[in-house]
Amino acid sequence: MSASLRRERRSALIWSYVFLVVFAVIFLTPPLYMFITSLKTSAEISAAKLPWWVFHPTLDNYSALLTSETYLTFFRNSAVVSLVVVAITMAISIPAAFSLSRMRFWGSAALATGVFLTYLIPETLLFIPLFKIFAFVQDWTGIELMNHWWILMLVFPTLTVPFCTWIMIGYFASIPKELDEAALIDGAGYLQVLVRIFLPVALPGVIAATIFAFTVSWADFLYPMAFATSADQMVLPAGIVSTLIKGDVFNWGQIMTAALLGAAPPLVIYAFLMDYYIAGLTAGATKG
Amino acid sequence: MSNGVVQAARLPVSRRRSAGRRLARHRSVIAFVMVMPLIALIALLVIYPAFYSLHLATLNKSMERFVGLGNFSFLFKRDLFWMVIKQSVIFALSAVVFKALIGFVVAHFVHNIPAKGQRKWRGMLLVPWVIPPAMSTLAWFWLFDPSYSAFNWVLTRLGLDAVPWLGEPHWARFAVILVNVWYGAPFFLIMYLAALKSVPEQLYEAAAIDGANWWQKIWYVTLPMMRNIIAITILFSLIVTFANFDIVRILTNGGPIDQTQIFATWAFQLSIEGGDIPLGACVSLFMFPILGVAAYFILRDINRRGTEA
Amino acid sequence: MAQVTLRNVVKEYDELPAVRGIDLDIADKEFVVLVGPSGCGKTTTLRMIAGLEDITDGEILIGGDIVNDVPPKDRDIAMVFQNYALYPHMTVHENMSFGLRLKKVPNEEIKRRVAAAAGILGIRELLDRKPKQLSGGQRQRVAMGRAIVRNPKVFLFDEPLSNLDAKLRVHMRTEIKKVHQKVRTTTVYVTHDQVEAMTLADRVVVMNGGLIEQVGTPHELYHSPATIFVAGFIGSPAMNLVHCGLEEAAGALRVRLTDEISFPVPAARTVRYRAHAGKAKLLFGLRPEHVTENRAHQTANQIPFEVSVEVTEPMGMETLVFFNLNGAELCARTNPSANVQPSARTTLLADLSNMHLIDQESGRVL
Numbered sequence: 001m002s003a004s005l006r007r008e009r010r011s012a013l014i015w016s017y018v019f020l021v022v023f024a025v026i027f028l029t030p031p032l033y034m035f036i037t038s039l040k041t042s043a044e045i046s047a048a049k050l051p052w053w054v055f056h057p058t059l060d061n062y063s064a065l066l067t068s069e070t071y072l073t074f075f076r077n078s079a080v081v082s083l084v085v086v087a088i089t090m091a092i093s094i095p096a097a098f099s100l101s102r103m104r105f106w107g108s109a110a111l112a113t114g115v116f117l118t119y120l121i122p123e124t125l126l127f128i129p130l131f132k133i134f135a136f137v138q139d140w141t142g143i144e145l146m147n148h149w150w151i152l153m154l155v156f157p158t159l160t161v162p163f164c165t166w167i168m169i170g171y172f173a174s175i176p177k178e179l180d181e182a183a184l185i186d187g188a189g190y191l192q193v194l195v196r197i198f199l200p201v202a203l204p205g206v207i208a209a210t211i212f213a214f215t216v217s218w219a220d221f222l223y224p225m226a227f228a229t230s231a232d233q234m235v236l237p238a239g240i241v242s243t244l245i246k247g248d249v250f251n252w253g254q255i256m257t258a259a260l261l262g263a264a265p266p267l268v269i270y271a272f273l274m275d276y277y278i279a280g281l282t283a284g285a286t287k288g
Numbered sequence: 289m290s291n292g293v294v295q296a297a298r299l300p301v302s303r304r305r306s307a308g309r310r311l312a313r314h315r316s317v318i319a320f321v322m323v324m325p326l327i328a329l330i331a332l333l334v335i336y337p338a339f340y341s342l343h344l345a346t347l348n349k350s351m352e353r354f355v356g357l358g359n360f361s362f363l364f365k366r367d368l369f370w371m372v373i374k375q376s377v378i379f380a381l382s383a384v385v386f387k388a389l390i391g392f393v394v395a396h397f398v399h400n401i402p403a404k405g406q407r408k409w410r411g412m413l414l415v416p417w418v419i420p421p422a423m424s425t426l427a428w429f430w431l432f433d434p435s436y437s438a439f440n441w442v443l444t445r446l447g448l449d450a451v452p453w454l455g456e457p458h459w460a461r462f463a464v465i466l467v468n469v470w471y472g473a474p475f476f477l478i479m480y481l482a483a484l485k486s487v488p489e490q491l492y493e494a495a496a497i498d499g500a501n502w503w504q505k506i507w508y509v510t511l512p513m514m515r516n517i518i519a520i521t522i523l524f525s526l527i528v529t530f531a532n533f534d535i536v537r538i539l540t541n542g543g544p545i546d547q548t549q550i551f552a553t554w555a556f557q558l559s560i561e562g563g564d565i566p567l568g569a570c571v572s573l574f575m576f577p578i579l580g581v582a583a584y585f586i587l588r589d590i591n592r593r594g595t596e597a
Numbered sequence: 598m599a600q601v602t603l604r605n606v607v608k609e610y611d612e613l614p615a616v617r618g619i620d621l622d623i624a625d626k627e628f629v630v631l632v633g634p635s636g637c638g639k640t641t642t643l644r645m646i647a648g649l650e651d652i653t654d655g656e657i658l659i660g661g662d663i664v665n666d667v668p669p670k671d672r673d674i675a676m677v678f679q680n681y682a683l684y685p686h687m688t689v690h691e692n693m694s695f696g697l698r699l700k701k702v703p704n705e706e707i708k709r710r711v712a713a714a715a716g717i718l719g720i721r722e723l724l725d726r727k728p729k730q731l732s733g734g735q736r737q738r739v740a741m742g743r744a745i746v747r748n749p750k751v752f753l754f755d756e757p758l759s760n761l762d763a764k765l766r767v768h769m770r771t772e773i774k775k776v777h778q779k780v781r782t783t784t785v786y787v788t789h790d791q792v793e794a795m796t797l798a799d800r801v802v803v804m805n806g807g808l809i810e811q812v813g814t815p816h817e818l819y820h821s822p823a824t825i826f827v828a829g830f831i832g833s834p835a836m837n838l839v840h841c842g843l844e845e846a847a848g849a850l851r852v853r854l855t856d857e858i859s860f861p862v863p864a865a866r867t868v869r870y871r872a873h874a875g876k877a878k879l880l881f882g883l884r885p886e887h888v889t890e891n892r893a894h895q896t897a898n899q900i901p902f903e904v905s906v907e908v909t910e911p912m913g914m915e916t917l918v919f920f921n922l923n924g925a926e927l928c929a930r931t932n933p934s935a936n937v938q939p940s941a942r943t944t945l946l947a948d949l950s951n952m953h954l955i956d957q958e959s960g961r962v963l
Contacts, residue, residue, distance in 0.1 A: 016401055020401070020409055027474065046436075103316075120583055121335075129338070130337050154333070182683075182684075184648075188699055197684055225560075236420075237534075241422060278482075
């Protein structure tokens with residue numbers, strides 16, 4: 001490589017790092033600030049000497065929340081709902097993605113595109129009719145649907161299933177068909193092909209879809225706000241916003257702690273399984 | 289043993305072996321059964337409610353009487369309605385444009401550094417998208433707080449005026465777009481980074497030999513190769529941003545004075561808080577045609593490119 | 598007994614015919630190669646024998662039983678794919694034993710059979726590795742090992758050497774032949790490479806456009822092609838084909854290529870060809886290996902003729918000489934020591950005892 005080319009490459013590299021640091025700072029400041037605030041007492045917050053630093057760190061906020069019945073209820077509700085929704089989503093999406101990507105049948109191509117198009121009908125359109133429908137069903141059958149957190153287990157799949165199916169279709173399509181055929185010839189039935197050959201190979205795509213389903217369920221805000229009104233029925237995001245932001249005086253230390261703890265599960269999962277998450281997201285991307 | 293014999297072309301066979309067909313149909317049935325839950329879910333909880341909302345929009349407030357297009361004409365006469373349309377469109381378009389640009393630019397930076405370091409940076413830069421938007425918006429809310437804003441603290445230290453981030457209409461709009469861009473840019477970053485990696489290095493080398501500078505390389509090599517993924521991400525983001533609820537709701541709840549009101553937040557206020565479900569449904573429905581038009585143009589562009597390739 | 602029989606087998610994809618009715622009898626332990634250009638239907642036929650494609654019409658029998666509706670796993674066959682199709686998440690040993698494990702064969706037996714197959718293929722040291730740690734040739738051997746271990750009635754090969762580089766391909770060809778000699782199992786092998794077909798097969802099936810052009814031993818196909826397609830397909834460089842006329846004069850037949858060049862028809866063929874004298878649209882066929890440099894010592898059927906050389910290609914062991922006659926580009930294989938020069942006139946020797954006469958309209962070799 002000539003000297004001028006090397007100099008060019010080096011300056012490009014330096015500039016790249018400079019900008020990356022700038023953007024990293026921008027992207028990471030809010031969560032960092034959440035963390036800093038969570039360690040402050042109310043007194044320190046109102047004193048507002050230096051917002052970007054903690055002088056007298058305290059874990060009071062954490063202990064207050066982790067012993068609060070209400071908060072723990074939120075957490076539990078979120079956890080149960082999210083895990084169940086992940087299970088439901090996988091149970092629907094995996095067979096659907098397998099069928100649409102590998103088994104040719106009449107209308108399969110149209111269906112695959114159609115799955116993606118359901119996102120044209122966003123939750124902000126659907127929450128109103130669903131609200132009415134649930135109220136109606138409740139009046140009609142007496143099943144308690146409104147203001148119960150488990151109604152979310154019914155609606156969250158509409159958010160997760162289409163995208164998870166789409167991710168997995170992209171991933172499954174990249175697995176050569178000969179693998180299935182070799183297994184068929186080796187003597188496997190269709191179920192054995194799916195379980196012993198296909199799923200192990202498709203695992204990264206499945207994991208990515210699972211992570212995505214969990215994150216979306218955990219984070220959804222609109223449906224819980226619309227369908228749950230009493231505190232003990234709420235999940236985390238809606239719960240924090242409705243209960244902790246009441247009146248004019250906010251306990252910011254607690255709010256930030258609550259928000260941080262609420263953001264923790266997706267972040268932790270992400271930290272451990274980051275590669276799967278990114279691989280799953282982008283598998284569909286390079287195929288378009 | 290046939291030897292040196294050429295097979296004459298057979299006459300078209302009209303009789304079909306039904307047995308072989310049975311096996312094929314059996315497989316098709318299994319395939320269809322596997323897709324049934326997906327179809328059922330979408331039909332019952334997406335398509336049906338969507339049509340139901342059409343019906344709802346034609347009822348009066350207490351939902352007893354049919355008023356036809358009464359709700360629609362009511363909305364058309366209200367200034368707020370037109371403001372919401374304008375604000376939603378501006379919000380969605382500007383946010384998506386910035387997200388795509390930032391995502392594209394930062395993807396290049398990440399792509400430039402040696403592969404080993406890329407993983408770390410990618411991991412750090414995706415964080416905004418992983419945090420539940422409601423939680424991170426709370427953090428921004430706190431950062432923008434009128435009395436305690438940490439940003440204002442820095443500004444005043446530098447001798448500038450404190451900014452009424454959420455109190456003044458123009459700043460409020462800016463704040464909402466900023467948070468949305470902060471949240472969504474990483475998604476574009478990840479997608480574009482993956483797409484960048486799939487552009488063959490040889491195309492750049494050929495362009496360099498042909499005398500292209502860095503800008504021309506991007507215009508003539510990178511962008512055309514990434515057309516499809518750019519179109520898909522923009523469409524996807526337009527839909528999601530246009531229908532956004534979380535950020536506006538938490539930051540400004542539509543205020544001040546409805547200057548940041550968009551479809552979703554307004555519909556929520558009208559229906560859940562205001563108790564007027566049909567009117568809320570009406571408002572929500574207006575999202576659909578706009579989204580449909582955008583989707584049509586973008587998808588058509590993708591398909592055309594697909595056949596060109 | 599593992600003979601394979603195809604009776605009037607047809608395959609149509611949505612009214613588009615891929616295989617248009619073929620009959621074939623493959624004897625037990627025979628190595629049969631299906632060869633032909635892309636799209637001729639050879640892979641489709643193989644997949645129908647495997648059960649991976651449905652049969653639109655006709656019957657396929659394995660070991661005397663009709664298998665049309667039998668799923669692949671019950672046909673007792675094994676297949677080696679072009680892309681090897683090894684299970685990436687399993688070791689070589691697990692890949693090879695998968696079929697046996699599905700049938701719940703006892704572990705001792707599995708170990709014995711895998712070791713035996715690994716021994717035949719020379720992959721014993723690779724048993725604990727995963728596919729991604731293997732080279733192309735090694736993967737191919739594992740794929741074959743997976744097939745051998747099952748001890749099936751029929752081996753099916755779908756262009757297994759196409760993904761290997763030229764040198765490795767030649768080596769693996771020999772390996773496959775050795776394996777067949779050790780493990781005498783009926784084999785159906787698909788390839789587009791006629792060299793593979795000729796070197797591996799007991800009998801070759803040349804296919805074109807969904808039909809069988811000719812079935813025969815490599816020798817038969819080389820020396821007695823039945824159609825113009827087979828004549829042009831087998832042999833590399835391809836057979837020389839020139840428009841010609843067949844003249845009869847004073848009881849002797851001559852093949853006339855140009856005004857200056859004509860050859861006497863060998864006595865052995867005179868009777869056969871006489872009926873076609875004077876016909877239009879005849880083609881004269883002679884393989885390049887039967888057109889050589891002029892020699893001092895000539896047999897009765899070796900006739901010299903003069904041509905204008907266009908291009909020569911020195912191959913080392915021979916020099917290919919290209920020349921034009923009657924609008925066709927023809928090829929001769931000469932000894933390098935003859936030192937034939939391009940853009941010069943030279944005398945070549947045609948060995949007419951190997952000539953072919955082809956009726957262009959029917960495509961048949963006379």
